[in-house]
Amino acid sequence: MNMETERILRLREVVNTTRLSRTTIYTLVQNGEFPRPLRLSSRASGWLLSEIQEWLGSKANLRKEQAGGEKC
Numbered sequence: 001m002n003m004e005t006e007r008i009l010r011l012r013e014v015v016n017t018t019r020l021s022r023t024t025i026y027t028l029v030q031n032g033e034f035p036r037p038l039r040l041s042s043r044a045s046g047w048l049l050s051e052i053q054e055w056l057g058s059k060a061n062l063r064k065e066q067a068g069g070e071k072c
Helices: 011-018 020-032 049-068
Strands: 047-048
Touching: 011 020, 011 047, 011 049, 047 049
Parallel strands: none
Antiparallel strands: none
């Protein structure tokens, strides 16, 4: 990861990118199923774009694997 080009997303951007609600995001984080946010200050946090993209990619790969096992 190149921190010079890494982008940090705030919650609103994560919601828009994943199309998940903020409640769902925090529930998934708590269950260890979604990337943890970075603490930016005492009142601000954000997520690394690369981690969100990786999480979305893993969901797409899982769907492909499941579809590959189905017979038409």
